Amino acid sequence: MKLTEKIAQYDKDRPWLSFEFFPPKTDQGFENLLSRIARLVTLDPLTLSITWGAGGNTKERSLELAGITQSEHGVDTILHLTCTNMKKGMIEDALRDAKARGIKTILALRGDPPRGQEHWIPTDPRFTHAVDLVRFIKTTPEFASDFCVGVAAYPDGHPDKEIEEEGEIEYLKQKIDAGGDFIITQLFYDVDGFLAWVKRVRQKGVTVPIIPGIMPIQTYASFLRMTKLCGTRVPLELMADLVPIRNDDQKVKDYGVDLAVKMIRQMIASGDIRGLHFCTLNLEKSIVRILEDLGWIGGSLKSANKLITDTPAGLDERSITPHRAADSAAVSLAVAGPQPEGEAGKGELNNAASWDDFPNGRFGDYKSPAYGETDLWGSSILSRNQAIEQWGNPRTLNDLTTMFLHHLHSKIATTPFSPTPLLPESLMIIEHLERLTKQGWWTVGSQPTINGASSTDEVVGWGPRGGYVYQKCFVECFVEQKDLEEIERKVREKGEGWVDYYAANVKGELRTTVSPEGRNAVTWGIFPGQEVAQTTIIEEESFLSWKDEAFAIWEEWASFYPPGSDERKLLDSVRNERWLLTLIHHDYSNPSALWEFLFKDGPVI
Known part of the structure; x- marks a missing residue:
């Protein structure tokens, strides 16, 4: 009707x-x-x-x-x-x-x-x-x-x-x-x-x-x-x-x-x-x-x-009471690396409460009904005027590097991949993001290591009062294939099981250290009277979903410039040739772990 x-x-x-x-x-x-x-x-x-x-x-x-x-x-x-x-x-x-x-x-x-x-x-x-x-x-x-x-x-x-x-x-x-x-x-x-x-x-x-x-x-x-x-x-x-x-x-x-x-x-x-x-x-x-x-x-x-929180099938195997979470569950979640998901579909009822109670960001729980941002009635966050005013007319790779650096330095409020100014928590690792960006690894996502910060912390806190939040450090950037190959070699030879990555290109090729069933809980919280809440999970399906969106942004950005222009040629070549890389370090107790891995022997590239 x-x-x-x-x-x-x-x-x-x-x-x-x-x-x-x-x-x-x-x-x-x-x-x-x-x-x-x-x-x-x-x-x-x-x-x-x-x-x-x-x-x-x-x-x-x-x-x-x-x-x-x-x-x-x-x-x-x-x-x-x-x-x-x-x-x-x-x-x-x-x-x-x-x-x-x-x-x-x-x-x-x-x-x-x-x-x-x-x-x-x-x-x-x-x-x-x-x-x-x-x-x-x-x-x-x-x-x-x-x-x-x-x-x-x-x-x-x-x-x-x-x-x-x-x-x-x-x-x-x-x-x-x-x-x-x-x-x-x-x-x-x-x-x-x-x-x-x-x-x-x-x-x-x-x-x-x-x-x-x-x-x-x-x-x-x-x-x-x-x-x-x-x-x-x-x-x-x-x-x-x-x-x-x-x-x-x-x-x-x-x-x-x-x-x-x-x-x-x-x-x-x-x-x-x-x-x-x-x-x-x-x-x-x-x-x-x-x-x-x-x-x-x-x-x-x-x-x-x-109705929406009962779990007839019982608790998830990673569930734990807050009384022993800080010294057992948190350690297990942090250092175990990728974990099998278990029974397909089991998580819907078990995690329904946390999906509603806590943010579902771009790297939320891929099982969540709220996974992925709605685009509000088909409206894009990008506009040609915004592109020209803030992002200029990039004609060389150095021009793109300069734009990403300007965002890190708060000289521009957005990039095509970040519709808001740099978040305060990013300032905790800005020197490392700056170093990567200067190398031509354009960073589009990251978070610092957090080990038991108060849930009311003004920079990294979330959830109700009386809890503690944890984060593994990860960084996401666009890299050339030769740089990806160097990262892969370094992970094999020096990662010692602490480092995982996902990398994909516009053609749909995927390279990763993680099995298709593996998942990385990189943000979680422990709150009185609740199970461990995992609000940021990186795994294959969610990464590939974001990959499609990320490369589509390069294409849309290129369309703002005339066909055949230097700007469009540059942006099209980046889209066709670069890889989207997400690099995760599982040691949440060492704030420098990922950066020491990347830089201790000198620049990665």
Whole structure:
């Protein structure tokens, strides 16, 4: 059934619910998300929503996931669909596939913005804006009667900030006039501002349902990243509340639940909001808590948490009580090197709590349903203007080395691989990162060794108070093949079992010391009353997933420059010739272990 038809028939005394999910990057994460969705479906959402990656980069997974939620879970599903930078014919193919799977509702999005007027050429000139996609669906006989179409709106203004608010509202009205049936908003935290925006939209004659997008705050770091990426206004009082608790992940998560409940109650009181769209980020505990606090689902929070944390199969073999973790489990985790995963699929229930409680970064647990960053409605973090302003016009390898050094020295805020300034913990190893970068090993990821720091440490702490956190040192960089071969020789001859690596190139060749079943827990925490929580795991599937993304960034960056230009030739050659290398040292007790291995006999190269 179309969403508009379901809304018209909805007669309960609380707002209807929509849960948004994105396709995880790994097979195990995808399978475990299905279990998570099955549990959340019991909360009686009116619809589920599946995102679509920039340029259709998650096309197959998005369609597969949407088909499963539509058919196997019996919940009408909204399929997101972006229209720019899509190969010609992909829109029609996606709509036909959605139609065949019984999907009746599309959220029409622009996706990646044009990369500047000079060199950007639409892949399919029929689709340059979301309004083009809305109009196409509504006027094409093959699709017009089969889909209702939603559109996006930005109460805090579009993140591109290309036009003023009134112009943005006018453009929203154009999408509705072209056939848009409902509106879902981007995340926001200023409810007064949102309600004022709704009033202005209504004054323009827009009468379709407006569905606010709610994204509960999960961690302080992710909150800052998301609000910056989306151009979200953050009320001063919200920041005043968050800053004092920013180093206690549990308190931040609790605050996020309380804030969402308060926001929802205020919006419902306005009388114009009948539905809520939760951007879950593939996490569930905060959603359950919010709905319980609102009194919209039965049972107690304790029983709801029990649903997602019980482990019928027993504890993971690496589980350990906090009383002996510091002197046995931590040592075992740190020095044992890669460990077999064990029973396939076993981890979903066993680790569900830690997946929700702690950050899922780029190197999170590859089994987690939340593994991999969602790209927020098909929007890329890169833009041509940003590339030119911050990264210049690199024409030589030295130019690239200079750019990466400028990021290390805080002369530029980003690189194509790092959308934020250098993290404070990177300053602990900056001399080593600088040395590698000067050698032409361009570092794009790293962390220092940490041996039992307080969980409240302002630089490296995470999780609830009273705990201790640990890290193995690793560094990730792009290297030439001759340098990789030298590293391989050194690992064989002098690694003594303490050093592992993964290396891959754009062709898909993989070279590693680790077996396909091996995994490296490089960040873990020990907290009172909990099992050891492993929040950063490097293993083959997650590394290869990141490898694909990393080399795609080189390709996208090259596209910012004219065909045949020195800049494009350079960036294309780097993509085609270099290897992505991740190097891990297992001795977490020696802060200099990795660097002594690399440099004690002089430069590696």
